[in-house]
Amino acid sequence: MVQYSEMPELPGVVMFKCERLRATLAVSSCANMWRGGNRDGIERLERCKACPVGAVHAGETAASMSPMMGQCICARCHRGATRLVGKHLCVSCYNRQREFLVGANSKGTAPTKVGQLTRRRIRYLSGPDPISLTLDHSRDTMELVVTALRDSKKRVTFAFHSQAQLTQQRLF
Ligand SMILES: [Zn+2]
Known part of the structure; x- marks a missing residue:
């Protein structure tokens, strides 16, 4: 399950704990990384490819x-x-x-x-x-x-x- 939160120092930025990367990420960065791994084939984003959480954040539910x-x-x-x-x-x-x-x-x-x-x-x-x-x-x-x-x-x-x-x- 993915839990979302907002940090006081970054109002309006929805964050979540990414299990794959073991990091706290902004939802928008996650979406960009998923797109980078899938559409642009960026190698360092290999782990973001085929990630269901990233796909949902990027709005690609048919991914x-x-x-x-x-x-x-x-x-x-x-x-x-x-x-x-x-x-x-x-x-x-x-x-x-x-x-x-x-x-x-x-x-x-x-x-x-x-x-x-x-x-x-x-x-x-x-x-x-x-x-x-x-x-x-x-x-x-x-x-x-x-x-x-x-x-x-x-x-x-x-x-x-x-x-x-x-x-x-x-x-x-
Ligand atoms: Zn073979």
Whole structure:
């Protein structure tokens, strides 16, 4: 729970205790930091990204609350990476994919580690907007789910068709 207060020396400035940064902040600074981390991609504001309190202060209630949002995570192996090739794969998965596409690894034997990479598509809602995501090469559906959660700035909702009715499941 967030508790708000006002300090006598700063009348009109609503303050609160930020658990993430372990600091007392003005609501307006928190909103600016959240925007800085999300819209401007300022690295030192990494912790403000995907913070639900910051999103509310910035008036972005449809913002993604996924802890994966904006993280440097490989969609295929789900490991954190220092950089992503094509904003999608870690270097290791990228190299395995290249070997798969060439049809042989560097030793000239058929690659087995990567499994089959095939074209897949999922649909989801990013905030209110329906999105269709297609990956030409993916290992499983989870790779597309991670991609959506990592790359969508807005809250992601996955929909599953079951015969006549459509049920929605909110994952994060
Ligand atoms: Zn990877």
